[in-house]
Amino acid sequence: MTDSTQITPELSVVVPVFNEARNLRPLAARLASVLAGLGLSFEVVLIDDGSRDETLQTLRELNAADPRFSALSFSRNFGKEIAIAAGLDAARGRAVVVMDADLQHPPEVIPQFVEKWREGYQNIYGRRIGRATDPKLRTMFTRLFYRLIDQFGDVALPEGAGDFRLLDRQAVDALLRMRERARFNKGLFAWIGFKTIGVPFVVERRAFGVSSFN
Ligand code: UDP
Ligand code: MG
Helix, strand or coil: CCCCCCCCCCEEEEEEECCCHHHHHHHHHHHHHHHHCCCCCEEEEEEECCCCCCHHHHHHHHHHHCCCEEEEECCCCCCHHHHHHHHHHHCCCCEEEECCCCCCCCHHHHHHHHHHHHCCCCEEEEEEECCCCCCHHHHHHHHHHHHHHHHHCCCCCCCCEEEEEEEEHHHHHHHHCCCCCCCCHHHHHHHCCCCEEEEEEECCCCCCCCCCCC
């Protein structure tokens, strides 16, 4: 599937997708209405990471209805880090938003990202507040994981930062020049630097389906 619009969009939204068939239409509807309000031309690049449900069919239908929604499709499940990398590769915008497909990253936060981008920030991350959706144990392990990374690495990961963010084209190009195999995007996003700021947001509950967190 390809985007038939000829002009280069100002804003790209990159979404890794694994077995999210039921979330895609609500996601697309919310994105379309939020992005229309921004007065920017946009594209949404969805990467089907080897889904086994109706994801690919749904993406085809979304593309047919609105070519600004385009899709890449992997032959098997490669994991979301690789899906995001492929999306960044395909994205053409002057700015690129990365977000999850399960509506845990509310599209309504994107205008705040864009506002910061217009102020000159190049690496704008969504900072999770009130992570009430996490089971206690997972929260504990997540904290421990980040504390370990913090101790052993020289790049501080901002607390509450995840994949939900806006990157300026310069930052995207810096990422694309890196040839990392084992990708850990959150770490890379922090490592590249650039003028960085966090925008707080409340993580929503996953709309449909189950988390494939590991
Ligand atoms: N995802 C993916 N490939 C995978 C697992 C997940 O592309 O192998 C996508 C998934 O569809 C979602 C995002 O990555 O858009 C985050 O996944 P998930 O919600 O399972 O993780 P969590 O929010 O629990 O960390
Ligand atoms: Mg999720």
